[in-house]
Amino acid sequence: MKKLCSALFLVAALSGCASITTSGDTQVKVETVTLDGQAVDAADCSLMRAGVATPFKSPNTVPVPKAAGDAGIECKKDGMPDGKAILISRVGAATFGNVLIGGGVGIIVDQATGKAYNFPEWIRVVMGKTLTFDRADHKAGEPTAGKDPLAPAPAK
Template sequence: MRRYWLPVILGSMVSLTGCSTITQSDTQTIAVTASYDGKPVEADCSLTNDKGTYTARTPANVMVHKSGEDLSVTCKKDGLPDGLLVAISRAAGSMWGNIIFGGGVGAIIDHSRGSGYDYPYQLAVKMGESTVIDKRTESGQQANAHQQESDAIYN
């Protein structure tokens, strides 16, 4: 009788680990700001990854489709040099859970949908400069505060 429980227990473990497709969205709201000489400016920005191009006038919250590819940001304002920024995409914790517990099938799905990745939540573009922002260097407090703010706006 005990041998019949083993498949049930293993099946339950796999199904309860959850994949990013279930636990995370394939979109993310990102706060974009622009500045010149330390002062905020309104700039027209274009955010691009392999899932699409998104436009905004700073300061703005922009909803983008997540991807394993980095997010390129270009901001323009008449009379100022362009601001360039690259936001590094990083695998979310749930992606690693898929690989370890789910046998990788969920990870393949999450990779193709983008739900297994995250970008930094705040992108501060400096006009006249080229900047790289990595999700790894973003503090947990910044990410949590921005996520709560985004949830309040979009829910």
């Protein structure tokens, strides 16, 4: 009986755990566009994450390993300036379920595995610009708005 109670507690404690309920990657849809928003097909892109470069052609959906810290994407196309993206990860909602359901065990596991974090799911790399894409700005079914990291903050 004691083992059954322990097993039931463990299931309840980990039920909100992102390590159990989510995959180890965020699938990021990457499109490339010109400054005026026209699609740029077959750009040579590279995802940089944890010192590893993963090449791909745009448009494409690429798996970005979940972890704290940023990821980068650089796209090149002959006759065009390079486009760069900085992807900012944020703690996902599944991790907050740990607080309500399972307490600290799941939070520790999610942080240790990196599965607590998510990246934006859809971005548009603008050729000739460097933009940041923050998961905090994510809206389901829409590309995440890119921001110029050097632009002054809006006045409040």
